[in-house]
Amino acid sequence: DAGVIQSPRHEVTEMGQEVTLRCKPISGHNSLFWYRQTMMRGLELLIYFNNNVPIDDSGMPEDRFSAKMPNASFSTLKIQPSEPRDSAVYFCASRVTEQETQYFGPGTRLLVL
């Protein structure tokens, strides 16, 4: 089992640029979560999907952030335009909806200059 896969692992970009983060959940998992981690705010839930449908996006900070899940094996988190305050580690996690254990990907470290 390859676990949750995220790409890229590191991203450095300039303010104003578009950033796209990618996630492949564990095969068979039908719930997917995007979290953002910073020193100041801790581990924040941004959005989660059940069976590819967004259930709760109340954690998405601004309209600059958008997330999609076109199929069961792929999700993207896009920031357009990016700002320095978006610098953080972005984690994707997945689980089988009816089960409790949630598995995290390795994260994407984003630095916006």
Place this chain on the structure above:
Amino acid sequence: GENVEQHPSTLSVQEGDSAVIKCTYSDSASNYFPWYKQELGKRPQLIIDIRSNVGEKKDQRIAVTLNKTAKHFSLHITETQPEDSAVYFCAPRDQAGTALIFGKGTTLSVSS
């Protein structure tokens, strides 16, 4: 929504001592109570969890206790070792279809 608080925010112990981290939550409907460990630069990983029909669960040197009436649960680590140094998060949840909401974390430092 769920309001989660952890105490203490930092904890320093000597190797071999015990460590206890407490998590309080607000949603009385919460029925699943996990603890995650995150080492520096790594992803959070589940170390132990408990369901609401159980008061205590042990796994070798770690244990979790739950007090549903008072709405808090605690992580207990005995005989601490330097490799226990990490950030620990609690993340109570109310039902299977919803997301985990993480506390702010407790930084545990174990010195040898």
